[in-house]
Amino acid sequence: MVRFYFMRILKDYLAHAIFIGLPVFLIATLTYINAPNQVNWPEVSRVIAILFILMFQIFGASYTFEGLQKDFLSPMKDRLHATPVNPAWLVVIQIGYSTIVSLLQSLVLIGFTMFFFDAAFENIPGLLGILILSALTAQLLGGLLVLLTKSAAKSQVVMTLYAIVAPILAGLNFELPDSNVKPYIEKYSSPVAWANTGLEGVHTGNANSIIFSVLMLFGFAVLLGLLLRHFARKVIL
Amino acid sequence: MIVQLNDVIKRYQQKRLALDHLDFDVNKGEVVGLLGPNGAGKTTAIKTIVGLEDIDEGSVKIFGQTHNGKNQAVKKRIGLVTQELTIYEDLSAYENLLFFGKLYGLRGDALKKRIEEVSKLIGLEERIHDKPSRYSGGMKRRLNIGCALLHEPELIIMDEPTVGIDPQSRNYILEFVKTLAKDSDTAIIYTSHYIEEVEAIADRIFIIDEGHIIAKGTLDDLIAKIKGDHHTMISVDIPSKKTLETFKAMDDVKDASLKDSTYHIVTLPGVNVLDAFLKTLGDTKILQVYDKQPNLEDVFLMLTGKRLRDGEVT
Numbered sequence: 171m172v173r174f175y176f177m178r179i180l181k182d183y184l185a186h187a188i189f190i191g192l193p194v195f196l197i198a199t200l201t202y203i204n205a206p207n208q209v210n211w212p213e214v215s216r217v218i219a220i221l222f223i224l225m226f227q228i229f230g231a232s233y234t235f236e237g238l239q240k241d242f243l244s245p246m247k248d249r250l251h252a253t254p255v256n257p258a259w260l261v262v263i264q265i266g267y268s269t270i271v272s273l274l275q276s277l278v279l280i281g282f283t284m285f286f287f288d289a290a291f292e293n294i295p296g297l298l299g300i301l302i303l304s305a306l307t308a309q310l311l312g313g314l315l316v317l318l319t320k321s322a323a324k325s326q327v328v329m330t331l332y333a334i335v336a337p338i339l340a341g342l343n344f345e346l347p348d349s350n351v352k353p354y355i356e357k358y359s360s361p362v363a364w365a366n367t368g369l370e371g372v373h374t375g376n377a378n379s380i381i382f383s384v385l386m387l388f389g390f391a392v393l394l395g396l397l398l399r400h401f402a403r404k405v406i407l
Numbered sequence: 408m409i410v411q412l413n414d415v416i417k418r419y420q421q422k423r424l425a426l427d428h429l430d431f432d433v434n435k436g437e438v439v440g441l442l443g444p445n446g447a448g449k450t451t452a453i454k455t456i457v458g459l460e461d462i463d464e465g466s467v468k469i470f471g472q473t474h475n476g477k478n479q480a481v482k483k484r485i486g487l488v489t490q491e492l493t494i495y496e497d498l499s500a501y502e503n504l505l506f507f508g509k510l511y512g513l514r515g516d517a518l519k520k521r522i523e524e525v526s527k528l529i530g531l532e533e534r535i536h537d538k539p540s541r542y543s544g545g546m547k548r549r550l551n552i553g554c555a556l557l558h559e560p561e562l563i564i565m566d567e568p569t570v571g572i573d574p575q576s577r578n579y580i581l582e583f584v585k586t587l588a589k590d591s592d593t594a595i596i597y598t599s600h601y602i603e604e605v606e607a608i609a610d611r612i613f614i615i616d617e618g619h620i621i622a623k624g625t626l627d628d629l630i631a632k633i634k635g636d637h638h639t640m641i642s643v644d645i646p647s648k649k650t651l652e653t654f655k656a657m658d659d660v661k662d663a664s665l666k667d668s669t670y671h672i673v674t675l676p677g678v679n680v681l682d683a684f685l686k687t688l689g690d691t692k693i694l695q696v697y698d699k700q701p702n703l704e705d706v707f708l709m710l711t712g713k714r715l716r717d718g719e720v721t
Binding site for chain 2 (some may be wrong): 174182245
């Protein structure tokens with residue numbers, strides 16, 4: 171049963187094509203445009219890769235909200251509730267596997283950037299920890315949204331806006347205009363900003379940035395998990 | 408007794424009574440038809456039996472155990488065929504069966520064997536590795552049923568399993584249900600909008616309206632309730648309300664109605680009033696005259712004042 175959910179997500183070939191193919195194309199294209207000189211490829215491609223990894227982790231929340239809609243906001247809900255399996259367990263599996271698949275996609279992007287552009291991603295355990303938490307918060311947010319809106323389409327709109335705006339505020343797309351609040355916005359504005367801070371910390375060896383990132387993402391994940399449990403009980407369980 | 412609902416009351420939003428002192432029972436190996444117009448409480452009754460709805464008052468006992476939806480052991484013994492298709496269109500039929508089998512605790516060779524048996528039973532063995540998106544409506548319906556059979560439930564609940572399919576597939580499903588009931592001790596609760604389906608397969612029939620059972624019994628028991636009434640149908644080219652009123656005013660006429668261009672006149676038993684009817688029609692061109700034997704549709708109409716298929720009030 172547990173494997174079924176993994177198989178179901180893996181069989182979503184179109185989603186994989188989009189969530190891997192598109193960022194690969196964008197990372198390559200934007201690296202060539204922004205770094206005509208090959209010497210700069212490693213650093214430029216690393217920054218661009220981080221942008222698209224975090225952005226596509228947010229888009230990847232569609233695994234959760236599409237899955238929850240299909241299972242619990244449709245007539246399928248009755249069939250699943252009629253089985254002896256606790257439906258809460260099915261929600262957990264759905265979110266868990268969506269997180270794993272999203273993480274694997276991120277790792278493919280990292281591998282691509284390292285292999286083709288010699289980008290350096292140091293401290294793999296730290297990197298993985300932040301990416302796991304970042305992917306998890308995106309999936310939990312997607313799950314919460316679909317419970318609140320009861321619509322995968324509406325959740326998609328909200329997550330798309332978030333995926334566009336959050337990286338901009340984190341300073342990942344371009345340099346934000348100088349102001350007193352700029353450092354705060356870049357560091358605190360959203361989970362994308364927290365994750366980016368942590369990933370920079372991983373790159374530069376700044377332990378404080380990593381700890382800040384992990385604590386913020388973990389705390390947010392716990393909060394989202396509690397909210398999700400509350401609304402799941404009201405809406406689908 | 409497999410299912411026993413006693414005096415069950417279910418309210419929605421503390422107001423609307425969905426189930427109003429509902430009494431319902433099903434015995435081992437029995438096929439029970441549950442008939443009712445739209446909004447009568449059929450689906451709520453079924454959800455209550457499966458444990459998907461909490462009740463406000465009364466008791467629900469399934470396999471002799473109080474059931475409130477949290478009793479996993481009871482759930483393991485029930486198979487639910489939902490009214491809507493609840494299969495995964497993006498997975499093959501085999502994978503669908505695999506998944507639902509696993510949800511009911513089947514594993515390994517036992518599961519594979521059951522999938523083989525069920526796919527034969529539902530007539531999909533040759534296309535079991537196809538995705539349902541390539542199936543006809545009838546084949547999807549059969550897969551929908553198959554997913555509820557893998558764990559060999561002792562109670563199968565079929566909520567309008569033939570909705571929206573062609574007559575050939577419908578007959579296949581009906582024959583299948585008959586065979587299933589005959590060859591096993593499985594109890595089946597079958598709801599349908601098609602009275603003739605229930606007539607064909609049910610050992611006992613419950614008619615539900617406004618949340619409670621208004622009649623129950625075998626087909627013969629129910630027809631006996633209106634036995635003796637004589638139904639005459641006269642189709643004419645130009646019907647009139649005046650003629651209808653004349654029919655209604657006649658002695659021995661219990662009821663008369665007009666639908667399209669056909670008068671439906673119900674008279675007391677043993678009274679031949681056809682001559683009087685024809686005289687009343689005068690020069691009106693008569694297209695067809697026939698007597699109608701009472702059937703379940705008539706019972707339903709008499710008890711609920713509605714036709715089942717479209718919920719039409721007469």
